[in-house]
Amino acid sequence: MGERLRTANRRELGGYLFIFPAFLVMLMLVIYPLIYGGYISLFNTNLMARWNLVGLKYYLRILTDSVFWSKIRITISFTFWTVLGHFILGMVLALMLNVKIPGRAVFRAILLTPWLFPEVVVALVWKWLYNPMYGLINHFLVQLHVIAAPISWLGSPSAALPAVIIAAIWKGYPLIMVMLLAGLQAIPQELYEAAQIDGASPIQAFRYITLPGLRYVLVVSLILDTVWWFKHFTIIWVLTQGGPVDATNVISIDIYKTAFEYFRFGEAASMAVIVFFICFLFGYGYRRMLGDEGN
Amino acid sequence: MRGTKRDWKPLIYVGLTLSSLIVIIPILWMFSTSIKTLEETFSIPPRWIPLSPTLDNYINIWKNYPLARYFFNSIFVVSVSTIISLAFSCLAGYGVSRFRFAGKGAFLTFLLATQMFPSIMLLIPYFKLMRTFGLINTYTGLILVYISFTIPFCSWMMLGYFEGIPKELDDAALIDGCNRLRTFLSIILPLTLPGLVATAIYSFLVGWNEYMFALVLTTTTEMKTVAVGIGELIGQYRIAWNDMMTVSILASIPLAIVFLFLQKYLINSLTAGAVKQ
Amino acid sequence: MKKHKVMTISLFVIFLILTALNFQSYAASITLRVLSTTIVEKPEGNVERQIAEEFMQKNPDIKIEFIGVPMNNVYAKITTLATGGDMPDIFTNVPQFVAQAADLGIVEDLDELLGPDFIKGFYPNAIREASLNGKLQFIPWFSTPLALLYRGDWFKAEGLAAPQTWDDFVAVAKKLTKDVNNDGKVDRWGFAMLGARNDSAMSRYNCILKTFGAYELRRDTSGNWVTDVDSPKGINALRFFTDLYLKDHVVPPGPTEVSYAEALELMALEKTGMMITGPHSIGGILARNPKLAGKIYSVPVPKKEKHVSFLGVYGFSISKTSKHKDAAVKYLKYLISKENLLEWNRVTGRMPCRIDAGKEPQISGPVYAGFVKAMDYAEAVPNVAFYPEIIDIEGEAVQAVLTGQATPEQAAKKAGEKIRAAIRRAQ
Numbered sequence: 001m002g003e004r005l006r007t008a009n010r011r012e013l014g015g016y017l018f019i020f021p022a023f024l025v026m027l028m029l030v031i032y033p034l035i036y037g038g039y040i041s042l043f044n045t046n047l048m049a050r051w052n053l054v055g056l057k058y059y060l061r062i063l064t065d066s067v068f069w070s071k072i073r074i075t076i077s078f079t080f081w082t083v084l085g086h087f088i089l090g091m092v093l094a095l096m097l098n099v100k101i102p103g104r105a106v107f108r109a110i111l112l113t114p115w116l117f118p119e120v121v122v123a124l125v126w127k128w129l130y131n132p133m134y135g136l137i138n139h140f141l142v143q144l145h146v147i148a149a150p151i152s153w154l155g156s157p158s159a160a161l162p163a164v165i166i167a168a169i170w171k172g173y174p175l176i177m178v179m180l181l182a183g184l185q186a187i188p189q190e191l192y193e194a195a196q197i198d199g200a201s202p203i204q205a206f207r208y209i210t211l212p213g214l215r216y217v218l219v220v221s222l223i224l225d226t227v228w229w230f231k232h233f234t235i236i237w238v239l240t241q242g243g244p245v246d247a248t249n250v251i252s253i254d255i256y257k258t259a260f261e262y263f264r265f266g267e268a269a270s271m272a273v274i275v276f277f278i279c280f281l282f283g284y285g286y287r288r289m290l291g292d293e294g295n
Numbered sequence: 296m297r298g299t300k301r302d303w304k305p306l307i308y309v310g311l312t313l314s315s316l317i318v319i320i321p322i323l324w325m326f327s328t329s330i331k332t333l334e335e336t337f338s339i340p341p342r343w344i345p346l347s348p349t350l351d352n353y354i355n356i357w358k359n360y361p362l363a364r365y366f367f368n369s370i371f372v373v374s375v376s377t378i379i380s381l382a383f384s385c386l387a388g389y390g391v392s393r394f395r396f397a398g399k400g401a402f403l404t405f406l407l408a409t410q411m412f413p414s415i416m417l418l419i420p421y422f423k424l425m426r427t428f429g430l431i432n433t434y435t436g437l438i439l440v441y442i443s444f445t446i447p448f449c450s451w452m453m454l455g456y457f458e459g460i461p462k463e464l465d466d467a468a469l470i471d472g473c474n475r476l477r478t479f480l481s482i483i484l485p486l487t488l489p490g491l492v493a494t495a496i497y498s499f500l501v502g503w504n505e506y507m508f509a510l511v512l513t514t515t516t517e518m519k520t521v522a523v524g525i526g527e528l529i530g531q532y533r534i535a536w537n538d539m540m541t542v543s544i545l546a547s548i549p550l551a552i553v554f555l556f557l558q559k560y561l562i563n564s565l566t567a568g569a570v571k572q
Numbered sequence: 573m574k575k576h577k578v579m580t581i582s583l584f585v586i587f588l589i590l591t592a593l594n595f596q597s598y599a600a601s602i603t604l605r606v607l608s609t610t611i612v613e614k615p616e617g618n619v620e621r622q623i624a625e626e627f628m629q630k631n632p633d634i635k636i637e638f639i640g641v642p643m644n645n646v647y648a649k650i651t652t653l654a655t656g657g658d659m660p661d662i663f664t665n666v667p668q669f670v671a672q673a674a675d676l677g678i679v680e681d682l683d684e685l686l687g688p689d690f691i692k693g694f695y696p697n698a699i700r701e702a703s704l705n706g707k708l709q710f711i712p713w714f715s716t717p718l719a720l721l722y723r724g725d726w727f728k729a730e731g732l733a734a735p736q737t738w739d740d741f742v743a744v745a746k747k748l749t750k751d752v753n754n755d756g757k758v759d760r761w762g763f764a765m766l767g768a769r770n771d772s773a774m775s776r777y778n779c780i781l782k783t784f785g786a787y788e789l790r791r792d793t794s795g796n797w798v799t800d801v802d803s804p805k806g807i808n809a810l811r812f813f814t815d816l817y818l819k820d821h822v823v824p825p826g827p828t829e830v831s832y833a834e835a836l837e838l839m840a841l842e843k844t845g846m847m848i849t850g851p852h853s854i855g856g857i858l859a860r861n862p863k864l865a866g867k868i869y870s871v872p873v874p875k876k877e878k879h880v881s882f883l884g885v886y887g888f889s890i891s892k893t894s895k896h897k898d899a900a901v902k903y904l905k906y907l908i909s910k911e912n913l914l915e916w917n918r919v920t921g922r923m924p925c926r927i928d929a930g931k932e933p934q935i936s937g938p939v940y941a942g943f944v945k946a947m948d949y950a951e952a953v954p955n956v957a958f959y960p961e962i963i964d965i966e967g968e969a970v971q972a973v974l975t976g977q978a979t980p981e982q983a984a985k986k987a988g989e990k991i992r993a994a995i996r997r998a999q
């Protein structure tokens with residue numbers, strides 16, 4: 001009994017030593033900003049001369065505001081399609097790139113390229129591609145007689161959100177692809193060979209070997225990809241600034257405008273705190289739904 | 296088995312070629328813009344190959360902007376932050392995977408939670424923090440920010456890869472007389488090479504393309520990064536399209552080369568062989 | 573062993589580089605830090621940097637250190653620096669930001685620093701734009717008064733005269749809109765409309781709104797803020813503006829995507845014949861399409877009830893926390909000396925705010941005639957802290973009509989309610 005306890009204690013100490021550097025960095029750098037963000041959400045403040053305590057006023061106002069919830073709805077729909085696109089594309093491409101074929105190094109490099117460019121550059125390029133006057137996409141579609149005349153994709157209330165989502169998928173899938181590709185390496189080849197002998201179809205092999213083998217990578221990247229794109233700002237801001245009217249007005253645009261255009265930092269911070277909790281719920285939901293190997 | 300695999304191959308080629316073509320269109324367009332003159336940049340209809348292609352942009356940007364300095368800053372800051380972030384994340388991932396201790400779940404949740412606050416609202420407190428420590432306009436400041444950005448995802452990912460390696464390997468090594476750190480460094484870590492490379496790429500790219508914090512935490516030209524340099528080409532009165540595309544293409548070349556070298560580690564059967572035993 | 577040596581040496585080299593960087597700034601006794609958005613633009617930045625170099629040669633004890641920030645991120649940067657207690661000595665300021673900056677408490681009152689005699693040397697309406705409650709907030713450097721740019725050669729070919737009223741304008745725009753290459757599709761339009769939901773687009777729309785006699789924000793006789801956007805005049809203006817696209821079809825497709833950069837492109841690509849903008853745009857258009865030299869003319873923005881223009885003043889404030897205010901004044905006075913303003917105008921096309929420079933033939937000559945005239949019609953931007961919200965509300969209304977989601981009446985009504993709510997909240 002005593003012997004076992006001592007081992008357990010030693011093991012515990014070891015664990016703390018291993019996580020210590022990462023924990024320290026995060027504690028030092030992130031805790032203060034997070035608390036600061038929560039703190040200012042209780043004030044009507046421009047962070048300089050004006051500090052009026054308003055308590056939970058902003059939270060109450062925001063949570064009862066139908067405009068806020070319609071923005072959350074747009075944000076969720078943007079996030080859902082973007083993340084879905086990332087995972088479908090990322091998975092299909094990772095599976096194809098995992099097969100030993102000549103020239104796959106080149107394919108791998110090409111398919112990674114969207115990841116290499118800053119978001120703002122990517123957004124500007126897509127804005128250009130979508131342009132009704134001198135954009136490539138309209139030019140193609142008109143030449144192929146898919147459409148009769150150029151369409152203002154980003155200016156149309158129904159097409160703007162899908163157009164923004166396509167750009168976001170293009171930018172974000174390589175991350176998922178690379179993570180899944182690395183995850184596939186950890187699945188022992190023998191499992192597939194055994195399945196083959198048992199007469200399993202490739203689809204069955206995918207369902208019963210590949211997916212479970214990737215489960216952990218899938219859960220973690222799903223949580224973080226969802227959270228990142230839920231908060232995403234740059235691509236939408238550059239492409240549409242939330243327009244036309246409110247078609248692509250995701251919540252991060254509101255936060256940005258409220259903070260750095262209207263200088264109402266308290267209100268922006270309370271929106272940010274609400275976003276934090278929504279994201280937290282997502283993370284919790286995913287972990288419950290998909291099982292959690294982490295702890 | 297062999298037969299079916301061969302049957303798939305043409306299909307895979309078609310799939311990969313098609314997706315590569317679609318994916319690369321915007322990038323080819325960027326390249327095409329980078330070899331255009333200002334007058335030819337926008338044309339109706341859009342023109343893939345300019346009438347008078349020029350490499351002037353590629354020469355002039357070195358004269359017009361302190362680009363070499365920006366590249367040095369970016370490479371230095373991002374390399375160091377990637378190395379530190381990976382080191383810390385691997386330790387954390389291994390620690391969580393191999394030890395049982397109180398607060399493990401809370402630690403993991405904490406890491407995730409740091410990713411959930413809209414980062415634009417963290418700009419000001421980060422700045423205050425850095426100023427308190429006198430880290431504005433320093434490499435250290437940027438490095439700290441970037442490792443704090445990347446540690447959560449890297450730790451979680453590395454934890455996953457460590458979980459994929461049987462614990463019996465550790466036990467065997469411990470019995471052979473290795474201590475924990477030794478076991479971790481020389482036996483377990485090499486087996487996670489594909490995951491290590493994947494997270495390294497992630498960590499590197501986050502820092503390389505980060506704009507807002509680099510803009511705010513640096514004030515002098517000497518300290519600016521490539522992403523900030525690119526951001527400056529997007530002005531109030533005009534967007535320097537040709538210059539911006541040229542710099543972006545140039546900035547992606549080192550990354551592409553590094554990736555070409557690294558990617559063989561991304562795909563290897565090291566794990567499979569070792570896990571078999 | 574060897575590895576160790578390499579490591580030590582490389583660490584040492586890095587250390588040396590870092591120290592060298594740190595020591596650079598101790599060369600002069602006073603370092604003025606100047607946060608500027610023009611310094612990152614080309615060719616503007618080159619002139620500004622050159623002026624600073626000359627200044628440093630003449631004043632070896634003062635060193636100018638620029639903090640370049642793109643205009644898109646300047647407010648985020650200024651706020652961060654201000655809240656972090658690290659404001660530079662001099663920073664960019666514009667009328668749209670004056671109220672916010674004053675609210676942050678970062679601006680030094682310039683009246684005393686400059687003295688009334690010096691201030692008299694500015695155009696009075698530039699001083700009005702740069703002031704808040706009668707106190708000068710920033711030193712006006714240049715202005716970009718709004719006028720109507722038009723393709724003189726096309727007008728000549730069609731036998732048209734420059735429009736004076738909006739009725740003339742529509743007639744002219746319809747004549748310019750045509751199928752030039754005879755493929756059955758319109759490929760040239762009368763007007764480059766800016767319909768994006770941002771400041772650059774909405775400041776132009778507000779100019780039109782005011783020519784109809786309606787104000788997005790004005791003080792009534794008892795000094796309270798009111799809006800006219802949902803008054804009959806305001807609705808008329810909104811209908812007129814959106815009809816240009818919806819009914820008159822004199823605007824190219826996708827106006828909600830068009831911000832300043834895109835509109836400039838439309839002019840340079842010879843797709844549109846007219847644009848409301850400032851004098852600096854001519855240079856931008858010619859850089860892309862040199863064939864247009866001498867073909868672009870300007871007149872004041874057409875009127876319904878009256879002509880209106882915006883000055884678009886841009887300048888520099890001195891920080892309240894600056895330790896070198898006298899040196900800062902010295903530099904800014906040098907920046908706006910006659911020779912430097914004329915050089916600035918020659919390269920960038922922007923108009924000086926100093927009367928002595930404005931009298932020079934370079935400015936009063938034919939090239940800038942339309943803009944000089946427009947300056948007489950200039951109206952001030954209401955400098956209240958919530959003005960950016962008003963701009964956003966108007967942008968939403970304009971886009972709602974342009975995309976067919978609302979009639980002008982509906983959109984105007986909604987915008988009126990929102991603006992009044994914003995006014996209430998600010999009090």
